[in-house]
Amino acid sequence: MGKSHMSVLMGAVLAGLTWPAWGQDSATLDRIAATATIRIGQRVSSVPFSYYSDDRRVIGYSQDIMMQIVAAVRDQLKLPALTISLAPITSQNWIPLLINGNLDMECSSTSHTVDREKKVAFSNTIFVIGTRLLTRADAGIRDFADLAQKQVVVTAGTTAERALHRFNEEHGIGMTILAVKEHDLAFQELQAGRAAAFVMDDALLYGARAEAPRPEDWIVTGTPLTREAYACTMRRDDPAFKALVDAAIARLMTSGEARALYDKWFTQPIPPNGMNLDWPISAAQAALYAAPNDRPIE
Template sequence: MMLRLLVALLCVAGVSATPAQESPTLRKIREAGMISIGYRESSVPFSYLDSAQRPVGYSMAICDRIVDAVRQRLGLADLERRLVPVSSATRIPLVTNGTIDLECGVTTNTAERQRQVAFTVTTFVAASRLVSRKSAPVMRLEDLRGKTVTSTVGTTSLAHLQKLHTERGLEMSIVAVREDTDAFRLVETDRAAAYAMDDVLLRGTIAVARHPEDFVVSDEALSVEPYGIMLGKGDPQFKQLADQAIKALFKSGEIHRLYRQWFESPIPPNGVNLGLPMHPAMRRVIEQPTDSPDPAAYR
């Protein structure tokens, strides 16, 4: 009996003496003295290039706080930022293969994507809608019956369109394109009746269009889209550090300043003001942070 007790005590002591597993992402960053950040080139106002071709935006500002937290955790006086452009099609592969440590763009957190990557707590709540020309408005999905609609490869909006097309039998033609700008151009040139994408991105695209008064965003929403900063799967320490940095923004109230800066004030490069008040769902996220991919959690 005493022998079994001694063995058990030794096993417990051995387990408790085992050091916690080090974050592979933090180890890589410390050894390189560099963190790799994925950014979008035209996702106004989240992640896009300004007049000096520097990536700026709401998501980039949040990632700046995460980078500061990483630098402090590692005890580095300075931490080089390696900026890598990503698209809807390349963002997930570049996270999974370790090319980028943080994807600071406009990526919806979904259960399917969580099989490949991880997400921080939600940083924005959008809804997928349709943009069309005012001269031929598409305000409901039913308005697309027998027409052509477009969206971008690798987006949840395209997936929702394909699913709804099958479920409702709308006989619409779906055109998938590589970039958001290509999709909007199809509507501009009357080659597509509508373009499906997250409403805040549609409003940002319209705001910088040549004739913004020519376009309208649908009343009907196709889905709820919770955004998060995307990072590598299987590294809970790194995710926890990123989450803590975002929650600190929420708790201090600084997130409200960032929101006003990018959604309710003139933004570079042309001084456009999107004039988008914060949605109640986002206010709830600030009060009770969550990384849930379930759209019902935001309704």
């Protein structure tokens, strides 16, 4: 990852909201208060969660949620201004960057797992997904068993990669699994014909499909290998900071604002080219908005 950061001045807070005084020490909040800077890790090709617009701004569903969290932090600390330092991350480096203190939090398209809880803390869930596959509509592939003896692409370091290897080994279907650094590179491999399918979280696959020149040429299909919860992540052992983040997310969900964000990013045209994922809300996502929680789905 490059060392360059994009710094944006946060000049507004959530109107009408007040946040409780936590009455606990927080190393993260202390550092943010001392520097008037919050350091956020963001994915740059996780459409529509966290990705670059044409002018290289980070936008998306998760980015909108993150900005609400930042506003809550600024309000809690009573800062006149809060600088946001955004750093691009990958599936391989986000955990080390959090642990070593280079980031205060990460909010993009990260799956909450019990294994990862040993390394980082997870916020309230922001999205519920399933691991499925993207393939050509005319390829005759409808489920994972149809990928026998075929090359399949997946994003390296993701829970989808682990689930795909596990399925391949347990069912002995002889897939060749190609792991690449980013989601957009994986879709490029699929479009170039070097893979029969791209396996990833269904939300990201719908995003990749929407970016294609002819979305109708591609389908998202397959019985989910796993169902998972996306959440923002932070360093462990800072309950006061996590409590603030969780409260911001819970208020966003129970107020109806999160549902409006869902409609904005998943059912309407979005930047940069007016693409539309055309993905109605699931029962699991609607239930999450009604009852926010920080539990993994395993």
